[in-house]
Amino acid sequence: MGKLSEVFAKIKDKVKSMSVGQKIAFVLIFSIILGFIIFYTSYSRANKYGVLFSNLSAEDGNLIKQALEDKNVDMKIEGNTIYVPKEQVDSLRLELAGSLTGGSTGYELLDESSSFGMTDEQFNLQKLRATQGELERTIKSFSQIKNARVHITPGQESVFAKEATPAKAAVYLELKPGTKLTNDNVKSIIALVSGSVGNLPKENIEVIDDKLNLLSKGLVDDEDSSQLIGSLDKQQETKKAFDKNLEEAAMEMLSLAFGKNNVNVTVNSKLDFDAKEKTVISYDPNKVEASSQIIRENTTSGGSAPAQSPLDGNMNNTTPDGNGGTTSSSENITTNYKVGETKETVISAPGKVENITAAVIVNGQLDEATKEEVKKLMAGVIGYN
Incomplete structure (x- = not known):
């Protein structure tokens, strides 16, 4: 420290002994040298880093930043670009590329870009990209979905209704390991996309997964028929439950007289399900x-x-x-x-009883009087007048 002070003292004395012109020259030379040192240091520091990833979404940027911090890697972030030391760019890029989710850009795309100077076609394209991004974000929020891509082909409007063409859409889904989508899940995704895009009927939406399976095949076309089948199935279940209740009631009554294992009853009803x-x-x-x-x-x-x-x-x-x-x-x-x-x-109300028939099997010989009693008992159970 003392030697450094002596050096500065000698330089100071030397400067004092200089003429005015020499002092000016000395200051200029010193400024040039100092500026060169600063420039060289800044250039060396800037040249030290290389681009690891650019144009990252907020989601992907946060993932990469966290991964680099866990590895204690020196990094520099400027906007949506991440820089790391040049010698580590290739290895880190290979290692972290799998961490990228392909984050989607939504309506902030419209916020970032000004519509001033845009043509209608350019603005509609930006709006379409934003809609696709928002749909991708929503679909990726489902528990079974790892990644999603939505591609929309907008419809062509026309002043003539017959010449207007509806929009189309394709949805690509990458499922998480061990997960599977049900038909109802796929229908929900189709309804989401159809409701988010104007003039996009459900039958114009195709959904595929990462194994190239067409998940939407036949779902929309069979929706009406499946509702009809479901209604018929429900009617059959109602009829079976009605018949079974009558059979159990008749069995309980007849078992008291003939024994539980000596009687079998079958009831067949005809119900009117028309409201x-x-x-x-x-x-x-x-x-x-x-x-x-x-x-x-x-x-x-x-x-x-x-x-x-x-x-x-x-x-x-x-x-x-x-x-x-x-x-x-x-x-x-x-x-x-x-x-x-x-x-x-x-x-x-639907479900009116139009007709009921019943068959009774009794183990053993019955006289005519007993048969008549069984008939009266069955008539009371099934409500026959």
């Missing part, structure tokens, strides 16, 4: 006067008139006055009656 609505309108025969209107007219005219009997018209009388003229009067009576009306709407 019916009936409207009945009835009228009250007793009429009620709602309104009445009476119009009377009196007309007087001069001159002679032929004699006319008051009975010539039902509602018109004409009589001569004392001056040789005539006086005419008429009366019009209108009466409105209100008829009472009752409107009743009856809705029949």
Whole structure:
């Protein structure tokens, strides 16, 4: 430290002994040397790093950053680009490439880019990319999905409805190891994509997995038929449950008389599963006067008139006055009656019993009286009148 102080003291004395011109030259030379040292240091430091990955999404950038920190690797981050020492670029890139998830860019794509100066076609393309990215993010949030890609072909609009073409979409799914998608899962993904894109019918969406299996095959086309089949299956299950309840009730009653293992009962019912609505309108025969209107007219005219009997018209009388003229009067009576009306709407719930048949097998010989008792018992159980 003392030697360094002596050196600075000698330099200081030397500078003091210089002329003004020498001092200026010394300062210039010193500034150039110092600037060169700073430039060289900065250049060497900048040249030390190489690009590991660029254009990373926030998700991928965080994964790579965490991996480098775990390995204690010196790194530099500028925007969405990560730098590491040049000699480590190749090895780290090979090692960490598998960690990238291909993060999707969503609506922030529209926030980052200004629409000023864009054509309509360019803006629609940006919007399409943003929609694809948002769908990919949503699909990747499902527990079975490791990665997803969505490709949308927009529909062509036209002022003529017949010439407009609907949009199409393809969804690629990479599943997590050991997971599997059910048909309902695939239908949910199809509904998600269809609802997020205008004029995109469900039948125009194809879903494939990383093993090239077409997961959406027949799902949309068979949706209506499957609903019908499901409804028929439910009706059959209802009928079977109804028959079984009657069989068990009959078996319980007959087993008391003949023993549990000596009786077998089979019931077959016919149920009407059609929902019916009936409207009945009835009228009250007793009429009620709602309104009445009476119009009377009196007309007087001069001159002679032929004699006319008051009975010539039902509602018109004409009589001569004392001056040789005539006086005419008429009366019009209108009466409105209100008829009472009752409107009743009856809705029949599906499942009405139309017919029931039952067969009973009893182990042993039965006389006619016992057979009649069994018939009466079965009629009571199944509700036969």
